[in-house]
Amino acid sequence: xxxxxxxxxxxxxxxxxxxxxxxxxxxxxxxxxxxxxxxxxxxxxxxxxxxxxxxxxxxxxxxxxxxxxxxxxxxxxxxxxxxxxxxxxxxxxxxxxxxxxxxxxxxxxxxxxxxxxxxxxxxxxxxxxxxxxxxxxxxxxxxxxxxxxxxxxxxxxxxxxxxxxxxxxxxxxxxxxxxxxxxxxxxxxxxxxxxxxxxxxxxxxxxxxxxxxxxxxxxxxxxxxxxxxxxxxxxxxxxxxxxxxxxxxxxxxxxxxxxxxxxxxxxxxxxxxxxxxxxxxxxxxxxxxxxxxxxxxxxxxxxxx
Numbered sequence: 141x142x143x144x145x146x147x148x149x150x151x152x153x154x155x156x157x158x159x160x161x162x163x164x165x166x167x168x169x170x171x172x173x174x175x176x177x178x179x180x181x182x183x184x185x186x187x188x189x190x191x192x193x194x195x196x197x198x199x200x201x202x203x204x205x206x207x208x209x210x211x212x213x214x215x216x217x218x219x220x221x222x223x224x225x226x227x228x229x230x231x232x233x234x235x236x237x238x239x240x241x242x243x244x245x246x247x248x249x250x251x252x253x254x255x256x257x258x259x260x261x262x263x264x265x266x267x268x269x270x271x272x273x274x275x276x277x278x279x280x281x282x283x284x285x286x287x288x289x290x291x292x293x294x295x296x297x298x299x300x301x302x303x304x305x306x307x308x309x310x311x312x313x314x315x316x317x318x319x320x321x322x323x324x325x326x327x328x329x330x331x332x333x334x335x336x337x338x339x340x341x342x343x344x345x346x347x348x349x350x351x352x353x354x355x356x357x358x359x360x361x362x363x364x365x366x367x368x369x370x371x372x373x374x375x376x377x378x379x380x381x382x383x384x385x386x387x388x389x390x391x392x393x394x395x396x397x398x399x400x401x402x403x404x405x406x407x408x409x410x411x412x413x414x415x416x417x418x419x420x421x422x423x424x425x426x427x428x429x430x431x432x433x434x435x436x437x438x439x440x441x442x443x444x445x
Contacts, residue, residue, distance in 0.1 A: 144218045147192070148262070148273055149230040151213045152238070154415050154423060155258040155275040157193055162208030162277040163434065169195060192217055200382050207379060213273040221269035224253075227262065231255070235420045238262065257420055258427070278431050281373045286332055295333050302344075302351055313358060327364040331355055331373075335380050342384070349385040352377060353392055360400075368428065371400055375431045390439040397435040402428050 142150075142158065151157055158172045166188075170177070173190040180187055186206060187196040194212040199205060215222050228238055238253035241261065250263045250271055259279035263271045286294065301309055318326050331352065338348035356377060360370050378386070378393060386393065402425045411426055412418060418426070 144215070144220070144222050145226055145230065148213060148215060148222050148227050148270055149234075150415060151211065151273045151275045152227065152255040152258065152260045152262060153231060153234055153236050155211070155260050155277065155427070156415075157211055157213065157275075159413070159415070161430075162195055162197075162211050162275070164195075164208070187212075200380070204382055208277050210274050210276040213275070215270040215272055224251075224262070224264040224268045224270050227270060234416060257424060278375050278379075278427075279372050281369060281376060283328065283332060286329055290329065291333060294329055295337065297330070298333060298337060298351070302347060306354070309354065310358075317362065323362065324364050327355075327359045327362070331359070335377075338380075338385060345382060345385040346388045349381055349389060353389055353396075357396060367400070367402075368424070371428050371432065374400070375435065378435050386439065393439040394436045397432040397439075401432050405429075405433070408433075 147157065155161060160168055160172055169188075169190070173193050177188045177190045180189065183202065184200070185196070185198050187194050192214055194214065196209045196212065197206040198209045199207060231237055236255060236257055238255055241252045241254055243251075250265060252261055252263045254261045258275065260273060260275040262273045265271060301312060304312065317323060334348060334352040334355075338345050338352070341348060356370070356374055359365070360367075364370070365373070374396070378397075381389075408426055408429050411422060415423065
């Protein structure tokens with residue numbers, strides 16, 4: 141039987157519970173966490189409460205599918221507290237650690253720490269008892285807000301790019317991409333407004349999505365970021381696509397996802413089932429591979445009809 145300490149450590153080290161992530165089918169979650177749960181739903185968010193574990197979902201609209209966003213381990217509901225120092229010690233045993241997050245500016249709050257490999261966070265009482273762990277399905281890339289004037293200027297540039305041919309877009313990029321250390325920030329600023337432009341212009345959502353896909357592909361060619369960072373920005377782009385925007389791009393979504401796989405499907409399936417037998421690099425690569433295969437499987441089915 142999994143101990144409360146093991147439940148907490150697995151969630152922080154792998155962002156999964158009993159090997160399941162927030163995207164697991166309901167029947168798998170029910171078989172593992174218990175068939176009884178309560179459901180709390182709003183227009184674009186929902187969570188299912190299994191007692192010690194909550195599964196949180198989101199959707200892009202009333203006709204869009206629910207997507208698993210993160211798991212929450214409610215350590216405050218355990219019969220006996222799990223000590224944060226014990227959690228940290230177990231994480232060190234598997235080559236991971238926790239880093240403290242800044243305290244909120246509005247005053248004292250429960251201490252919060254983050255596991256860099258998974259992006260999972262843990263809150264604890266001032267006395268050192270674990271309260272809750274939030275384990276995201278996929279790491280959320282950092283995105284700094286743009287000053288209003290810069291935002292408007294970038295939006296104007298993107299509107300200029302949208303009707304151009306691929307050759308004209310390539311020429312536009314070649315004339316503007318900085319060949320300096322600032323290139324990564326330049327690419328982030330260029331991509332930043334695209335989801336908002338897509339949602340504000342639903343009639344042309346497929347065209348905006350195609351432009352964003354093309355730019356992400358060019359950013360990969362330019363090695364604007366590390367491959368791992370590119371993958372997570374790619375995954376969140378795909379997650380943000382409505383069915384209308386994604387359907388015309390299914391073949392490209394599948395192709396680029398398969399091309400970015402850090403390991404083969406056979407290598408992924410050959411990994412030990414015990415997460416403690418995996419190195420941090422194994423955990424990172426397998427999580428990346430599962431994310432990309434999720435895209436390829438989801439959209440590959442549409443390509444095949």
